[in-house]
Amino acid sequence: MLLKFSDQRLRFYRHVHDTSAFPVGTLVHIIQCKNSYSLRLRAAALRNLVCDAPLEVTKGAPYAAARRLTRAHYGI
Secondary structure: OHHHHHHHHHHHHHHHHHHOOOOHHHHHHHHHOOOOOOHHHHHHHHHHHHHHOOHHHHOOOOHHHHHHHHHHHHOO
């Protein structure tokens, strides 16, 4: 079972890496299309969107709070 979780983690970080070059509009589109993209890909896109969000949006908050602020800012 440990191997399975390890594979899932690797797949998630592969999605994070693959979506890191996408522009903001594409990331927002991926996050909003619940029927078109997997949950793992949408979570990776959200992680990149939060990390790329301007400081005026995140206000220097910890990740969980920054994620909420970013989602509110982009209307996700």
